[in-house]
Amino acid sequence: MSEPILKVEDLRTYFYSYAKEAFIRSVDNVSFSIRKGEVLGIVGESGCGKSITAQSILSLITDGPGIISGNILLTHNGKTVNLLEGLPDYVSVKTKRKAILEIAKDVAGWLKRSETLMKGIRGKVISMIFQNPKSALNPFIPVGEQIAESIMLHSKVSAKKEAMDIAAKWLERVQIDSPSMRLYDYPFGLSGGMCQRVMIAMALSSEPAILIADEPTTGLDVTIQTKIIELLKQLKEELNLTILLITHDMNVIMQLADRIAVMYGGRIVEYGLKREIMDSSSFIRHPYTIALLNSQPTVEEIKMKERLRAIKGDVPDTITLYRGCRFYERCDLKNDRVKKKCKEAEPEMIEIGIGHYMRCYLAE
Amino acid sequence: MSDTILDVINLKKYFYHSTGIFSALKKEKRVIPAVDDVSFYVKEKETLGLVGESGCGKTTVGKLILRLIEPTDGKIVFNGMDMLSLQRGELRKVRSKMQMIFQDLDAALNPRMKVKDILKEAITVYEDLDYYQVNKRIAELMNQVNLKKSKLSNYPDELSGGEKRRVGIARVIAVKPKLIIADEPTSALDVSIQAQVINLLRDLQGELGLSYLFISHDLRLVELISNKVAVMYMGRIVEMGLSGRIAHKPMHPYTNVLWSSLTEGSEKVISVSRLSWQAFDFEKPVTGCRFHPRCEVFKERGSPSECTDPQKEPKLTETGASHYVACHFPLL
Numbered sequence: 013m014s015e016p017i018l019k020v021e022d023l024r025t026y027f028y029s030y031a032k033e034a035f036i037r038s039v040d041n042v043s044f045s046i047r048k049g050e051v052l053g054i055v056g057e058s059g060c061g062k063s064i065t066a067q068s069i070l071s072l073i074t075d076g077p078g079i080i081s082g083n084i085l086l087t088h089n090g091k092t093v094n095l096l097e098g099l100p101d102y103v104s105v106k107t108k109r110k111a112i113l114e115i116a117k118d119v120a121g122w123l124k125r126s127e128t129l130m131k132g133i134r135g136k137v138i139s140m141i142f143q144n145p146k147s148a149l150n151p152f153i154p155v156g157e158q159i160a161e162s163i164m165l166h167s168k169v170s171a172k173k174e175a176m177d178i179a180a181k182w183l184e185r186v187q188i189d190s191p192s193m194r195l196y197d198y199p200f201g202l203s204g205g206m207c208q209r210v211m212i213a214m215a216l217s218s219e220p221a222i223l224i225a226d227e228p229t230t231g232l233d234v235t236i237q238t239k240i241i242e243l244l245k246q247l248k249e250e251l252n253l254t255i256l257l258i259t260h261d262m263n264v265i266m267q268l269a270d271r272i273a274v275m276y277g278g279r280i281v282e283y284g285l286k287r288e289i290m291d292s293s294s295f296i297r298h299p300y301t302i303a304l305l306n307s308q309p310t311v312e313e314i315k316m317k318e319r320l321r322a323i324k325g326d327v328p329d330t331i332t333l334y335r336g337c338r339f340y341e342r343c344d345l346k347n348d349r350v351k352k353k354c355k356e357a358e359p360e361m362i363e364i365g366i367g368h369y370m371r372c373y374l375a376e
Numbered sequence: 377m378s379d380t381i382l383d384v385i386n387l388k389k390y391f392y393h394s395t396g397i398f399s400a401l402k403k404e405k406r407v408i409p410a411v412d413d414v415s416f417y418v419k420e421k422e423t424l425g426l427v428g429e430s431g432c433g434k435t436t437v438g439k440l441i442l443r444l445i446e447p448t449d450g451k452i453v454f455n456g457m458d459m460l461s462l463q464r465g466e467l468r469k470v471r472s473k474m475q476m477i478f479q480d481l482d483a484a485l486n487p488r489m490k491v492k493d494i495l496k497e498a499i500t501v502y503e504d505l506d507y508y509q510v511n512k513r514i515a516e517l518m519n520q521v522n523l524k525k526s527k528l529s530n531y532p533d534e535l536s537g538g539e540k541r542r543v544g545i546a547r548v549i550a551v552k553p554k555l556i557i558a559d560e561p562t563s564a565l566d567v568s569i570q571a572q573v574i575n576l577l578r579d580l581q582g583e584l585g586l587s588y589l590f591i592s593h594d595l596r597l598v599e600l601i602s603n604k605v606a607v608m609y610m611g612r613i614v615e616m617g618l619s620g621r622i623a624h625k626p627m628h629p630y631t632n633v634l635w636s637s638l639t640e641g642s643e644k645v646i647s648v649s650r651l652s653w654q655a656f657d658f659e660k661p662v663t664g665c666r667f668h669p670r671c672e673v674f675k676e677r678g679s680p681s682e683c684t685d686p687q688k689e690p691k692l693t694e695t696g697a698s699h700y701v702a703c704h705f706p707l708l
Binding site for chain 1: 536572600623
């Protein structure tokens, strides 16, 4: 197996809320790694910190004051860079308010300093496609020019005409008909699925090592969703792409991901290969993963018109400091053996199989 | 058999727009047939699912039924009344029996009103109740949609997506409707919350004897919640029948493609990968069958002339067991 290309260690992204005088712990001690040519899927309900994780990797966090800490190790061209080098050290959440603001100031300063480093990485080594393709494209510029701009920025091509030719080639790659004509279309003239493909073309035109896809299929029609997934699959094979896929749709994960991280309340609760996590015969799976899978009806259940197995309650807020497991309130599987422990202390991440980690007392 | 609560007959809505100053001078108008000759009915305590890709006219049908927009032609009979002949005052009364759940959660609730006031407004629109009765009714509604009473003093932006949706549903059932037009009630919600909302809608149907017109592009949910399903394509219904049959024994090539995007590996699947990227475009008129440019059967049969003949656009015909299909070469 190849070496990890991106390694995230103990990533924390907290935002300070003045109103509540507490931290919103959007991403809380998250660690994972992606190997070359692999698709890692991060799945979870909205508000669990999936997108913030991706934004932290690219230092796209601008809303201060907050705290970012941890290590993000990117291996590219034989060199390993820590994207979070030089950040002020993380201190406990219970730090005094004044000290917090001091740290937040440092973080804000660091974010500014890291811009130079990130400029060489954003779009060039790590590209990102966003949830809403229409709003991610500039409405006043033809799509071809937008792709060409990205090409001219990241590669040695300096002539616009040449860049446009390359852009047309990329449009063809993402299966857009008559690409040389489409270059001159404005985003409003394109359908949602087409805009998403333009985004993919733009993201890939700089031949990045990693593609971060944040909910690439939400808001699109079912037929187009399936086609986008197929396209990503195909491009992944052709270009040996590494993808960090963020979605709340288990179907997308099933079809694309090799490895899965299930997030809940800012933490990864289960992490491992897809075949192990999705293996229904396995007895040890995280209750949240099971609940997520169950909330989507199976073909049989639909036929029998059965009641859906919804997860009761709502996603927890990430401000309150819970003593026990964050999923405790909504968990259906807690039993008498572990109940007391679940309430009193948060379970640690334990390894239950090769490379399969889980945060639950049931696994013990 | 239960009675028909809503009957839609040959409903049409054409949107016109002129293309520019020169065509305006020539009195040229471009027509977009958003809803073109649509007929269906909904029975009491039943659910009709309306599916199709975005832009096919699903939402327009919903709005036409409530007369939020005026139809070009056709007939809508609700509860034995001709909706199109009603005057303003009468229409207002009828609308209390017919409500719509809108797609956009945030736009549907007034951000400056507390949940309590939102519900109170809905309750007192049609009924003159005193303070205690209103409070009693609010408590009853909150109970029906499984919302905690503590949420009453919250503003909509303090609620989560699922809670907002439930407030929306509470407001709709506050006026005691008989028919609810649910326009994409679960889009923009997480899967876990989607399941909660669907369960709630089904519970309410049992408790209150509601009928639903369930508009959605989520095929699984449509199949689950509906008794019957109508599939729309480019402003027309191309197939209609019992939900199980539509999902598992589709006859129209389009329906087949739609459902095969979900159930991979089942027999008789025309893979989506062979379906072209291009969805439909109202601006580019198609002669004959509207689906033929994307149709796999059309290609397989070597482009038969029936499919492209403008005189022979396929009509919705019954093929047995209240299954209707509009296709020259239905799949068997």
